[in-house]
Amino acid sequence: MAAHNLTSTVQPSDVYGGDEVQAFVLDPGYYFTRAGFAGEDAPKAVQPSFYARINGADQPKDIYGEQYLIPRENLEVRNYMTKDSIVEDWDTAPKFWESLIRNQLLPPRQVAPKQNGLNDIPREDQEGDVEMGDSNGADKTGDTAEDEELKLFEESPLLMTEAPWNTTKNREKSIEMAMEGWGCPAFWISRTPTLVSFAAGKPTALIIDVGAANASVVAVHDGHVLKRSIQKSPVGGLWLSQQVQALWEGNDPKVEPVPFFMVENKAPVDAGAPAQYTARKLGFDISETFRAYEDERLRTEFKESVVEVWRGPTRFMMPGTEEIARNQTPGRVFEFPDGSNHMWRETRYRVAEGMWDDTAQLPNTPDEWKISAEQTLSSLIRNCLSGVDVDLRPNLLGNVVVTGASTLINGFNDRLNIELTQMFPGLKIRIHSAGLSSERRFGAWVGGSILSSLGTFHQMWISRKEYEENGVNIVEKRCK
């Protein structure tokens, strides 16, 4: 770890000295937002980056917390991130994060900053109606302890993660929010590949990150992202889910799953038999966005338990391979929310094959989800390595780090190893991938947690004084 290069071209003009206080580490992704305390092994709070907007006769009201993403009249599901995994909605993001930190990280009965917070949301909506179910921590939104307000954030430095392609404007918004909105004493922002390399203890590494909205391949050298190496494409978890959808639609008979929230009760049935279930009567219309959110949850379950990456050595589309998959590998049964269940055989490999080979995409993939040959993981890797010095390639290929929850799909690492070996014959390939799924899901967060709790990091924080002297553009000068 010590080999990581922590120097910055601009030296800090003030050193933040509050080592007795724990920093917050905040890692926003398109599908999940992770938050927790520096020095801990895993983020205490992991929540979908989606929130509920209630449209009524009055002004729309936003409510944060996974427990509020439930069937409800006039409820729309929104996300504060773009599909590029950068923050888009700067009105919402600070409120979303504040609510997450306050309800899940802090002890009850303390108060968050006034200017952005849940204080704007009527109390009944923070707590939820009876039918909204578990309000999980919502009663922590105390209106007591006015005198304690701001302290929480005023005492904690904030380390944020960002996609390597984040914009300057967005970085400046982040420091502005931390300093002006939350009153944090110090701030830092780091690119996710750098943090993942930290978590793996490898200052020089090839970082392969397959998240939800994006997959990316980035070279990190001595703790710094090599800008020319950055490659990304949409072959992440959402794309895989679309392949699952295409599989269901192309199946004979076509599979049209009933979402969980529409099932009142169900009876067990044999594989392939029609479902026996009672549909729930809601008495109001469900928004398209809520339905899409629920459909995605179901596709994720299918990915976790049925979909598998074809391990090779031949690609799945090679003649004869499909028969091998059909005759020599076990099938998997999946039960849908209405109780119907099907056995999935060789097609469960086909779903993920397009990640490596664009010709394997399912025929009924919608146009907007089709990827080109240049967007497969194989091409991203090749293009990333073409963008770096030839001498560095052996070092990178000897330190491949795999991260992002979509890499948890069965068979991923085996196939990656085969692809890399075939692409770079003669070079030694070593894939480092955390055994614990939590480390793979939270790689960047864990890196941020380690970095911000290092003794040497105290000299790195951008202190409030430095921010006040320089303004928002200090972030570009210091967080290289």
Ligand SMILES: Nc1ncnc2c1ncn2[C@@H]1O[C@H](COP(=O)(O)OP(=O)(O)OP(=O)(O)O)[C@@H](O)[C@H]1O
């Ligand atoms: N066991 C699993 N197998 C396959 N896919 C999984 C598994 N667990 C989670 N996923 C998928 O991983 C994705 C979430 O990954 P992750 O949390 O790394 O993304 P993110 O950080 O929110 O998104 P991004 O990096 O694109 O901004 C979702 O699409 C989810 O369906």
